[in-house]
Amino acid sequence: MNGEQNKKLALQFKNVDFHYRNAAGEIPILKNMNLSVADGGFVSIIGASGSGKSTIFRLIVGLEERTGGSIYLNEKQVADRPGKVGYMPQQDLLMPWRTVLQNAALPLELQKENHLDRGTVQNLLEAFGLKGYEDKYPHELSGGMRQRVSFLRATLSGSNVLLLDEPFSALDAMTKLFMQEWLLEQWEQQQSTILFITHDISEALFLSDRIFVITETPFTTLKEIEVPLERPRRQHDLDKKEVAELKNNLLEQFRMRV
Template sequence: MSKPALQFEKISFTYPPSKGSDEKVIFDNLDFQVNTGEFVCIIGPSGSGKTTLFKLVTGLMQPTIGSILLNGENEEKRLGKVGYMPQQDLLMPWRTIMDNAALPLEIKGIPKKEAQTQVRQLLDEFGLTGVENKYPSDLSGGMRQRVSFLRTVLSGSNVLLLDEPFSSLDAITRLNMQEWLLNQWEKYKSTVLFITHDVDEALFLADRVFVFTEAPIQQFYELKVPLERPRQLKDIHKTKVIELKEYLIDQLRSRVLP
């Protein structure tokens, strides 16, 4: 049985009152865990707490009450211990692809030459051979996201948070990147939490789907995806997945709309 890579134990989080608004409770006594090597997609309306969850996991914010465990350890200082890939690639335009990818290694104090050697060993695996001396402006959106994911992997964490990383891509590139991401995940066996607004994307990628509703959240509505691995894009057209998609959309509508 897989050990938990991430655990929320009776977590509550409240945004303090600001000018013109009262305090806002986002999570209320929330318990959940994500197992090592599991791929979990999070889906829900804007403002329901998805980004707040990621900020808590990364350590950018701390829970009001409760504990967050990484790999079984109660980690209050989580900054730098979790890999994070944002919606925008955030590559530095003045740095080459090589130097952008090596950034998390440099932050850890690894000498530049050694950091570049580690990056160079992974270029082919990430489809970046031959572009390492180019700049972000020279690459397509899909290629830039490959660099961003490589940088996330090089953080060294076994827990990766991906915040709508493909939302800005065109439809075909997005599908290609979804397949590519699954291939990489199967190689590295990382634990992934992936925010998306796309039901098809969630069902194709995930082992489980967490459905966020309006805050405050006390527990997630959870769905297990009935697909074996490895997967192909055509698998989401299977009858059981189509039925699950329709059910998930109904749940989202009923829990979000009055």
């Protein structure tokens, strides 16, 4: 994106260390890790299963505590009190005792905001293909539907930073394309910053300004790839020569790791 250097940073990792601990000892994931994401950017993170993608999000929201370094959200340090982010975890974590509508509207309740009322949330549920399910409970939904409720809940957080952990992995191909397009529209309107974890290279290319690739674990930096596409984008832009080449390169990198 033009002028990215002059923009405020939505997110920054400075020399961050983190390891898990199990009976056998420490499992290092981040080692002296640095990362910056400019305000308003759309960044995807890809990497092999178990490489530490979700861990990055868990550190940002404070579900895990870094062992060294600093993490900044909107240029304020995420220390004991994590900043406000919209977070869609890899498991949907819907509350089983709340209906679809009550789950989706949770951020509004927490913020005691009235500008989005039941009617608005209901319209959004309709746009997400959940019409008629407002008063159902999570156990009555399919995996893809639960994912869409969780995704909607994250987008209603009102935060300028959205962390989406494989939000569309359980959706069928058509719904996935619809949700990708919807997400880009929202992002453009709200000028939010999105960090998006995915295993789907085409999805990362279609959505992102930049792709961060985890090439080894533990990691110190992530390999950064600029996506050579203007906006607005159409799905068939992925057929362009330079994008198709990029996709093949990325696929090759992952193939070598399996």
